[in-house]
Amino acid sequence: AQSVTQLGSHVSVSEGALVLLRCNYSSSVPPYLFWYVQYPNQGLQLLLKYTSAATLVKGINGFEAEFKKSETSFHLTKPSAHMSDAAEYFCAVTRSGGYNKLIFGAGTRLAVHP
Amino acid sequence: DVKVTQSSRYLVKRTGEKVFLECVQDMDHENMFWYRQDPGLGLRLIYFSYDVKMKEKGDIPEGYSVSREKKERFSLILESASTNQTSMYLCASTPGRAGANTGELFFGEGSRLTVL
Numbered sequence: 001a002q003s004v005t006q007l008g009s010h011v012s013v014s015e016g017a018l019v020l021l022r023c024n025y026s027s028s029v030p031p032y033l034f035w036y037v038q039y040p041n042q043g044l045q046l047l048l049k050y051t052s053a054a055t056l057v058k059g060i061n062g063f064e065a066e067f068k069k070s071e072t073s074f075h076l077t078k079p080s081a082h083m084s085d086a087a088e089y090f091c092a093v094t095r096s097g098g099y100n101k102l103i104f105g106a107g108t109r110l111a112v113h114p
Numbered sequence: 115d116v117k118v119t120q121s122s123r124y125l126v127k128r129t130g131e132k133v134f135l136e137c138v139q140d141m142d143h144e145n146m147f148w149y150r151q152d153p154g155l156g157l158r159l160i161y162f163s164y165d166v167k168m169k170e171k172g173d174i175p176e177g178y179s180v181s182r183e184k185k186e187r188f189s190l191i192l193e194s195a196s197t198n199q200t201s202m203y204l205c206a207s208t209p210g211r212a213g214a215n216t217g218e219l220f221f222g223e224g225s226r227l228t229v230l
Contacts, residue, residue, distance in 0.1 A: 009154065032217045043118070043204055043221035051217060090156060094217060102219060104156040
């Protein structure tokens with residue numbers, strides 16, 4: 001069965017520092033992987049996705065993620081954090097037999113301090 | 115722009131009440147979803163609909179039902195609300211047609227339900 005593990009429920013960084021949010025997955029089929037962001041009092045919106053093309057995926061707002069099959073990881077990074085990046089981030093994987101039905105991780109809340 | 119609208123952002127209900135959460139999308143999407151979001155648990159799928167009047171149970175369907183009478187509208191029903199159903203509920207949609215579906219879900223802003 002597919003599953004997603006996000007390491008660290010809370011991450012805090014200084015403005016301008018590197019952002020690294022970790023995601024590991026398990027999947028019995030080639031996965032599609034996603035990162036979503038949720039700003040306070042809003043729904044989720046897509047940051048980026050991996051769908052078996054390039055392993056380094058660039059998304060919106062300067063975020064990127066690298067698919068590493070050998071490590072079953074899809075970590076999210078941004079070179080320089082902005083205050084506006086403070087939000088909750090969710091990693092998700094497609095489940096077998098259900099291309100549309102995603103399995104979400106527990107989420108990582110990112111705090112950015114001056 | 116893609117738009118998924120949930121009718122109520124905040125609701126307060128009493129134990130035992132019947133609760134309706136409404137979701138409308140304007141993108142002509144075939145697939146619609148109801149998720150529940152709780153701290154530390156992420157999003158869990160309650161029900162999924164891939165066509166009018168068609169539905170599938172998700173991971174946590176107990177205590178919930180759904181209705182999809184029109185393509186654009188997907189309702190979540192709590193027949194008899196309980197305190198453990200206090201949560202954030204998120205509706206999402208996505209195209210079902212081959213080639214149109216990139217796997218991305220389009221979410222509404224959520225409905226925060228409190229059951230007293």
